[in-house]
Amino acid sequence: SRAARTRLSAEELADQLPDGWSGDTSSVTREFQFPSYQAGVAFAVRVATQAEASDHHPDLLIGYRRVQVRYSTHDAGGVTALDLREASAVNGLF
């Protein structure tokens, strides 16, 4: 919806940021840690599957036993309610 793709204010963002996520009105990010490289890659694939299902795609940075996930809504030029909904769902994939 259009409301979901409107940039959030700094105050709205501070209020609604999901557990473990940080950022600003430009983007939100969380780093997840894993017991192995393969476990992190498997998580990244689950995030990618979610991204395809919702047509909303985070930046993914796969490191050694860690994966960083970053959301912004390119069309809106910043963080929207949709980003926070997706970020919250990613917490559930961890």
Ligand code: HBI
């Ligand atoms: N993913 N993170 C993100 N931000 C977008 O604006 C976005 C997207 N995935 C698909 C998408 N936009 C499409 O709706 C547009 O490129 C048409």
